[in-house]
Amino acid sequence: MPQSTVNRPWLWFACYQLGWHLLLPVVLLRLWWRGRKDPGYRQAIAERFGFSQGIQPGAIWVHAVSVGETRAAQPLIEAYLQEGKSIVLTCMTPNGRRTGAAIFADAIAQGRLQQVYLPYDLCWSVERFLKAAKPTLGLFMETEAWPTIVFRAAEINLPVYLINARLSERSARRVARFGNAGRSLFQAFAGILAQTELDAGRYRALGVKHCEVVGNLKFDVVLDPVLVKQGLAWHAHLEKNHRLMVCAASTREGEEAIILEAWQAVLQMHAEESVSASGSASTAQPLLCIVPRHPERFTEVAELFRAYGLMVLRRSEINLDAVDLQNTIDLKTAVVLGDSMGEMPLYYSASDLVVMGGSLLPFGGQNLIEACAAGCPVLLGEHTFNFQQASQDAIDYGAAMRVGNNGSLATTLAGTIIRILQDQQQRKAMREAALRYAAHYQGATTRIMAALKGRTT
Template sequence: MNRCIYTLALRALAPLLWLWMARRAKRAGGQWQVFSRERFGHAIEPALSPPDFSWTAPVWMHAVSLGETRAAQPLVQALLDRGLPVLLTHMTATGRAEGQRLFADAISRGQLRQAWLPYDFPGATRRFMQGYQPRCGLLIEREIWPNLLAAARQAGVPMALVSARYSASSLRQATRMGSVMREALGGLDLVLAQTAEDAGRLEQAGAPTPVVTGNLKFDLVLPAAQVQAGREWRARIGRQVIAIASTREGEDAPFIDAIKRAGKGAGQLAGQLAGNPASDPANNSVNNAAANPADAPLFLLIPRHPQRFDDAARLLSEAGLPYVRRSAGGDPAAETRVLLGDSLGEMAFYYAASDVAVVAGSFAPLGGQNLIEACAAGVPVIVGPHTFNFQQAAEDAIAAGAVMRKADPAQAVDAALAMLKDDAQRQDASHAARAWFELHAGATRRTMDALAPWLG
């Protein structure tokens, strides 16, 4: 497939794309502006332009959604600290909202502006380049759009793919697309890969001489206020906490079943011990937990996407598990088994409040979610079998003793409960998680060094 055929196919499929976006916007909430002028490449001037900052020739960075926006945070902040103007683009409302939250100060002083990435039509991408005239463009992880890169070449805008990851499935897909993807990757001026494996696959797909600079996610700085609030909350409720974070489609139900089963198991064992005169309930933590709900661990169930908050609540209700929603405020009651994490931008709070974290998205063939953030908080981590989005990171973390892999949600919950009873194992895993995170820091500095000729 060449770029002409790609463009014709994209135009033909555009109504289906817009319908999908409209439906997703309805489920997820937020302002998606599917048919706004920005989506078609028109530059939008801010309503108020602070007079003390000259916003010209910005560094343009594209972070498609929530995860990429968080990943980009250290690099965006480094650019802002250099005094550079920044244009931050997104495709989803959650990504744009997170960017607005993370960089509120820079937005208020006029140093950073946000916009929608234009649809990958030739006219829209040309208008985008003409309207913003960026000094360079930085694409996070794997955002390759053929017409966008062609428009950048025509406008003389150097382009880099930074913190790039490229799985075996991405390579197969690029091969199937033929010359259009090879041309797009070949048009990049700089490719900075997360790992040597990513670099090899990118070069095989047509990218020019990738350089390994590491994963920007290792340079994240957890919000101190959230970390402190999470730890204070954990101390106040006086219960051990297991976070089940970033669940994706199809994962909530089996995790809820595992939580329910674990509770039944504790109750049955307590009953057996109570009927045995030789047993000493005072020396049995499981029996005490069943007898006193306040001693039972609290589970945090945190869906990845906001459109699934209500579905998760329905599943908890149907399972008969006492739960509260984070959005309701206040501390959970003694009988509460699950706190539903129906808030955005609070992952650092959830991890800081937890004794063990199960990082989901990896118990269905979806590639996994970011385990690095949990390790940064010094929390022992459990993942599932499907971590191909973080393949090298997961394998390295497991080898370092920072992460444990389990086959399914039931095994993950059982392993988390077992870790709560073993203080030495839990502390060793916590120290290993933090040490592994710190060992891999430095990607932002290496990336900034590589970009230096473009930054002035």
């Protein structure tokens, strides 16, 4: 690799390493603290320092920080496995590791895929990992750019690519504030394979020369057919009882309070309209399914809704294999809490409308592609900067709608939900548009593999 591509800013890098070492006690305490709710944080800690026992050298190295990135990498990893390649899959979170273990159980059992935690970005832990793994190619998902790893890989001629890459305008401004250090980091990648032209343009503005647009791997993810079948059966049960379900997906802290206020208004408006239409509140009320993004918040969110007198049923209490769900999900249930991991296709397939979490408050949004692939219309808040192009494309297709913050967000959201639930033709049109949108943008896996062909060491 030409030396010009390895422009390590040494003064900045020395300060970065010093900061890492000074913060190590805090990092370890944080692991131990988070382990109170999730014991996975207290397991395999040695791997975080490069001590990866029994790792088989010579594999393709894929790094997916957590759950979403691991699922997005699935079609690419499976394509490499079908070619007979071995994979070492790194992540940062226990939930990411569990997701990988579930998705790639067969490959793990056959010894074709190994999972370890990504080493902390310290010179000595990174060096130990690289010497043990000896990967032939590194593929980092979406936004993962760790200076020590990226610079060291360039120096030893290990091609490391940032794939399915995205860079929001806000993140680009943050990188620019680091000046040459920030630009050098992205220039040190062997190449960047971006999701959209918007993302590619921001990388090129940082001086990245080897950047091309390949699309978004999330469009290639195939929904689990078992979960889809269960979801459709659930939807059929609700339909039989004349109920519509709204899924608030991947919600973040602070958003559940907005959704709670909106849902109370939805139930109130529904009750008033039912009385007005029939003289009595006989029409079955809609059902809310809320799925917090972080499992450690399941109980907290359930208690929030119960505190306002709403009957909450947890997914773990529902037997979807039952012949008749009536005894489990009765008409008094106002909220189902999605307290499970990896079941979003189930929730989407059972729903008539999705409110996408992460977009109501400035978190940047969450992945709406899976909901569209299930044929579910999507409502988005104003904050979708992490999925800018995908969100706009879905809106342009008619698969999604943005809810503006005109006065009270909860009131506006409630009004939009009621309007769509009442308009069967609009739901049908949005559902068909969602399926067209999801199908149109497939193919990133093939394009990425073509771009990387022959790029291993």
